[in-house]
Each structure stands twice: as C-alpha cells, then as structure tokens.
Amino acid sequence: MLHSLTEFVEELRAVGVPVSMVETLDAAEALRYIDLSNPEALRAGLAATMVKNERHYVAFETAFDVFFGLKAAPLGTTDDDDQAGERPVGSGGEGAAGEGGGGADLEAEALFEAILQALRTGDEAALRRLVARAVDRLSGLEPGRPVGGRYYFYRVMRRLNAEGLPGRLQEEADPAGDPLAERLAVEDAKALADQFRTELRREIVRRLVADRGTQAVARTLRTPLVEDIDLMHATRDELARIERAVAPLARKLATRLAQRRKRGRKGRLDVRRTIRRSLAHGGALLEPKFRPPRRSKPELVLLCDVSGSMATFARFTMQFTYAIGHQFSKVRTFAFVDGIDEVTEYFGSGSDFSEALLTMGREAALVWRDGHSDYGNALARFDEVYSEAITSRTTVIVTGDARNNYRESGIDVLAGIAERARALYWLNPEASRYWNTGDSIMGSYLPLCTDTYEVRTLRQLEGFVERVALPTGPPARSHVGGEYATTSPFLA
Numbered sequence: 001m002l003h004s005l006t007e008f009v010e011e012l013r014a015v016g017v018p019v020s021m022v023e024t025l026d027a028a029e030a031l032r033y034i035d036l037s038n039p040e041a042l043r044a045g046l047a048a049t050m051v052k053n054e055r056h057y058v059a060f061e062t063a064f065d066v067f068f069g070l071k072a073a074p075l076g077t078t079d080d081d082d083q084a085g086e087r088p089v090g091s092g093g094e095g096a097a098g099e100g101g102g103g104a105d106l107e108a109e110a111l112f113e114a115i116l117q118a119l120r121t122g123d124e125a126a127l128r129r130l131v132a133r134a135v136d137r138l139s140g141l142e143p144g145r146p147v148g149g150r151y152y153f154y155r156v157m158r159r160l161n162a163e164g165l166p167g168r169l170q171e172e173a174d175p176a177g178d179p180l181a182e183r184l185a186v187e188d189a190k191a192l193a194d195q196f197r198t199e200l201r202r203e204i205v206r207r208l209v210a211d212r213g214t215q216a217v218a219r220t221l222r223t224p225l226v227e228d229i230d231l232m233h234a235t236r237d238e239l240a241r242i243e244r245a246v247a248p249l250a251r252k253l254a255t256r257l258a259q260r261r262k263r264g265r266k267g268r269l270d271v272r273r274t275i276r277r278s279l280a281h282g283g284a285l286l287e288p289k290f291r292p293p294r295r296s297k298p299e300l301v302l303l304c305d306v307s308g309s310m311a312t313f314a315r316f317t318m319q320f321t322y323a324i325g326h327q328f329s330k331v332r333t334f335a336f337v338d339g340i341d342e343v344t345e346y347f348g349s350g351s352d353f354s355e356a357l358l359t360m361g362r363e364a365a366l367v368w369r370d371g372h373s374d375y376g377n378a379l380a381r382f383d384e385v386y387s388e389a390i391t392s393r394t395t396v397i398v399t400g401d402a403r404n405n406y407r408e409s410g411i412d413v414l415a416g417i418a419e420r421a422r423a424l425y426w427l428n429p430e431a432s433r434y435w436n437t438g439d440s441i442m443g444s445y446l447p448l449c450t451d452t453y454e455v456r457t458l459r460q461l462e463g464f465v466e467r468v469a470l471p472t473g474p475p476a477r478s479h480v481g482g483e484y485a486t487t488s489p490f491l492a
Contacts, residue, residue, distance in 0.1 A: 001031065004214075008067040011218050012050065015059045016225045019050050042068055055226045055245055062223040065205045066214055107137055108159045115160070116168055119192045131199045134160060135207060143211055149221055152204050157197075165193040227459040231313050232429050239312070242458060246316060250323030253462055257327050257469050297329040298395045298422070298468065303382065305400030306366065307337040307373045313429040315357060317399050320461055322347050327469045332389055335360065336378035339368030342386065375400070375441075376408030383413045395468055396421045401430040402442040409444050423450040427464065430454070 005028060012019050027049040034045045043064055051060050111134050118127040135141060138159040139152040157163065169189035208217045226245045229238050273289035281287075302321060304314035318333055325331045335343045341364040346356040368377055390396065396417060418424040426445060428435065432454045435442040446452055455461050 001036065002028065004067055005031070007214065008046075008063060009050075011063045011067070011222075012060065015063065015222055016228055017051070017056045017059055023050050039068060055241075055248075058241070059223045059225055062221055063218060065202050066209055066218045066221060069202055069206050069209065108134075108161075111137070112160045112162070115196060116165070119169060119196060127196070127199060128203075131196070131203050134200070135203050139204065141204070141207055149201070149204050149208055149217070153201055156200060156204075162193075162196065165196060166190055169193065225459075227462070228457050230456050231316060231458070232309060232456060234312075242316065245458065246319050247323060249458060249462055250320055253466060254324040254327055257324065257466065297327065299330045299391065299393050300328045300332070300468070301389050301394055301396045301421075302331070302333040303340075303378075303396065303398045303400075304333065304335050305337070305373060305375075305398075306335045307371070310373075310400055310429070314399055316458070317397075317427065317461065318347065319353050320458070321465060322353070324465065324469065329393075334382060334386065334389075335364060335366055336382075337366045337368075337371055338374035338377055339366055340378040340381045341365040372405050373400075373403060374407045375402065375404045376410035376413075379410035379413040379417075383416065390417055390420045392420070392422055394421045396424045397427060397468070398425070398445075399427045399429075401428055401440065402426075402435070402445060403430075403439050404441050406439050409441050411444050411448070414445060414448050418448045418450075423468075424448065425450055425464070425468070426452040427455040427461075428452065429456050431456070 005024070009019050009024050009027075027046055030045045030049050031042075034041050036042060043061075046064065046068075047057065047060060051057055111130060115127065115130050115134070118124075118130055134156055135152070138156045140155060141152055166186075166189040169192050170185050205217065205221065226238075226241045227249065229242060231242070234242060268291050270289045270291045274285060274287070277287050277289055278285050300321065302318065304310075304318060306314045314335065321331060322333075331344070332342065333344050333347065334340055343360045343364050346360045346364070347353065368374070368381070414424075426442075426449045428442060430440075434440065442452075453460070453464060455464060
C-alpha cells in the first residue's frame with residue numbers, strides 16, 4: 001500500500017499538484033484509520049491530506065481512479081452472465097459495438113432503459129453491473145489495443161445515446177408548475193447523470209489498468225491543472241473550468257500585488273536623515289535611513305485580435321486583466337479583426353463579462369472589409385484615431401498570432417507606437433515553432449517589442465500580468481521570444 005501511495009504522490013507531482021513530504025506523511029498516517037476496502041473513504045482521506053485547492057481535485061480524482069480504483073478482471077475473461085451462455089467479455093469489440101448491427105442497437109436500448117431504472121431506484125450495485133455490461137458490449141475494448149480511455153468512454157455514451165439521460169430522468173418528475181420543484185428536478189437529474197458518467201469512466205479505467213498497468217494508464221489519462229490547460233485547444237468542458245477559475249486566480253494575484261506594492265523594497269538612501277540619526281551614536285552611521293519607494297501604477301493599453309480562434313485567448317486575457325484592473329492607473333482596451341474599435345466601455349465596473357462580450361460583438365466596429373485579420377489596417381486605424389492613448393507611462397500589450405493573410409504588416413506604425421510607449425509586449429498563444437510559417441509575420445514584429453512571449457495557459461498569463469503590474473524600472477528590450485513559463489515570476 002505504501003508503494004502505491006508513493007507512486008500516487010509522484011503522479012500528482014508530475015501533473016502539477018503540489019504535494020509536500022509532510023502531506024505525504026499525513027496521508028500515510030491517515031491510512032491507519034481508514035477502511036481500505038472502502039474506496040470512497042480512502043478517496044476522502046487522501047483528498048483531505050493532499051488537495052489544497054479545489055481546482056486540483058479533477059486531476060486528483062483521475063489519478064486516484066488509476067492507482068486505487070477497484071481492480072477489474074483482465075480483458076477477455078468472463079463474468080457471471082457470460083457463464084450463463086452470453087457473449088464473453090472482450091469479444092464485444094467491433095461486432096457488438098458496430099454502428100450497423102440491429103441486435104447491438106436493441107441491446108444498447110435495453111441497457112439504457114435498465115440503467116435509467118437503476119438510477120431512479122438508487123440501486124448502485126445494479127448500476128455498476130449494468131455499466132460493466134455496457135463496457136463489455138459497446139466499448140470495443142480489446143487486450144493490448146493502444147487506444148485512450150476517452151475514446152472508449154465517448155463510444156459507449158454514443159451507442160447508449162446517453163446524452164439524453166438528464167431529459168429522460170426528468171420525465172417522471174411532477175413539479176406541478178412549481179418553479180422550485182422544477183429546479184430541484186433538473187438538479188437531481190443532472191446529479192444522477194453525472195453519477196452514471198463517473199461510474200462509466202471508473203469502469204473503463206479499471207479495465208485499462210488491468211490490461212496495461214497503472215503507470216502506463218496514468219500517463220495517458222493525465223488531466224492537466226486548469227491553469228495549465230492550453231487555451232487554444234481546450235474542449236468545451238475545459239473552457240468552462242477555465243471560466244470558473246479566472247476570477248479566483250485574479251483575486252489571488254491582485255491580493256499578492258497589493259501586498260508586494262505596499263511592502264515594496266527600500267527606496268534610495270536618505271543621506272540627511274541618516275546623518276541626523278547618526279548624531280545619537282557619536283557620528284557612527286549605524287542606522288541608515290531610506291526614502292520610501294515610489295511605485296506608480298502603470299497605464300495599460302490592450303490591443304486584442306478577436307478573429308477566429310484568437311477570440312478565446314483574447315477573452316481570457318481581457319477578463320483576467322479587468323479582474324485586477326485596480327492594480328493599474330488606467331486600462332483601455334481595443335479589439336480588432338481587420339478594423340479596430342475601443343471596447344473599454346463595454347467592460348465597466350459591475351458589468352457581466354460574458355454579456356459584455358456579446359454586446360461588443362454586436363456593436364463594436366471590428367470589421368472593415370472582409371472580416372479576415374489585417375494587422376496593417378488595424379494598426380494604421382489605431383494610430384490615426386487613438387494615438388493619444390499612448391504616452392511615456394503606457395504599457396502596450398498586443399495579443400494575437402500575427403497571421404495576417406498576406407496583407408500589409410503595419411510595421412512602421414507599430415514602430416512609432418513602440419517609440420512613444422513605455423514598453424510594448426506581444427503575447428502569442430500559438431506555439432513558437434509555428435511563428436513565421438505560412439502567413440505568420442511574427443518575425444517582422446519581434447525587433448520592435450520590449451519582449452514577446454508564447455502564452456498558452458492561465459499560469460503563464462498570470463505570471464506575465466504580475467510582471468507588468470509591478471514594473472521595476474525602465475524595461476530593457478530583449479528581442480528574445482520564447483515560452484513564458486521558463487521565466488514566469490509565478491513559478492519563482
């Protein structure tokens with residue numbers, strides 16, 4: 001058991017969940033008081049000693065199911081029903097799960113109805129048996145087949161048509177026009193559907209672990225922490241997790257920035273006060289006195305490409321920045337596609353961010369010609385209409401992939417902006433190995449920027465914003481691009 005616990009801790013650390021040696025010892029001590037035959041008690045005990053942040057719980061649950069889930073029979077063996085003359089487990093691969101088999105469709109329908117009944121009656125034992133049978137018949141799981149667990153999960157869900165599960169579970173509810181009863185019925189149905197999905201995932205993981213071993217399955221099923229999810233390739237569920245995490249992360253960063261700005265570092269030596277204080281010690285300079293540091297809040301201008309896939313990245317960049325807006329003296333935001341417009345007013349204090357984005361899309365003049373990215377025209381228009389936004393105290397942040405559809409780059413305009421601004425940063429969510437390929441002109445902009453960063457995750461975005469919000473003096477132009485994670489103050 002201790003060996004499994006050690007491997008489990010190593011897996012959590014590999015994912016990014018911080019588990020210290022002291023917490024590992026606490027978990028080992030907790031095992032003395034937990035019924036190890038009860039997986040839910042074990043799950044709760046280890047979570048209480050190891051998980052310090054709710055955002056890390058998804059990764060913890062995935063790893064727990066791999067290392068401590070109930071062991072399944074190896075693929076290809078038989079269960080009680082199979083011994084009674086039914087198809088053996090593991091033989092329900094392509095034939096049983098095939099899309100065109102009428103018998104398989106009838107069996108899937110019968111399984112779905114049985115699962116509904118088990119969920120309605122709260123029969124957990126029956127639910128586990130039915131889920132195991134669904135995996136046998138519909139997943140196509142075969143020994144040694146190098147396919148990830150998510151494929152098997154979605155295959156079973158599709159064959160059962162289980163996406164309609166919440167609706168079917170609500171059919172028997174009779175709220176009688178009571179809004180509260182209707183809401184409770186919806187929540188109950190959702191909870192039961194989640195229970196089925198959880199049991200299905202765990203059953204598939206048990207089968208994979210029995211076939212391939214814990215280490216191999218753990219590597220293939222690793223769930224990244226929400227702050228490490230790639231914003232450009234996140235699924236709908238992952239985007240929802242990121243959405244929920246932005247505000248808490250921003251509040252945490254704002255608090256840290258305020259504390260660091262308040263404490264600061266000692267300012268310049270105050271010679272007059274130091275000499276005056278030395279008179280009490282016979283002229284010995286024992287207590288040097290310093291002037292209080294004067295850290296001004298920077299002005300911030302965001303230029304956000306909101307075309308195509310860039311819209312998701314721009315959304316989280318704007319949301320994160322506005323959440324800590326009080327750490328800057330002024331924040332002005334400009335969105336562009338092939339045209340550009342100021343959208344600062346849409347994100348005022350107290351506004352709903354999602355609603356503000358929809359309003360911006362409807363009302364802002366972001367399209368000039370054909371709705372395809374045109375950095376040259378957007379920059380020229382910005383310099384023509386909004387040039388007063390750039391002063392010597394302004395930090396300019398451009399977010400975009402610099403894919404310009406082979407149009408004018410506007411490099412002369414950007415050079416003028418860089419000359420007038422305090423600093424110019426470019427955040428590119430595209431992998432740096434793809435810069436300057438195809439219609440990307442990132443290389444043209446690199447020499448003009450104070451620095452350029454590949455920012456693909458919330459963790460990297462948080463580190464970058466922290467650096468901008470706490471300037472330590474006039475920045476030196478590095479002309480060096482690269483992934484921000486290697487230099488982020490957040491990781492220091």
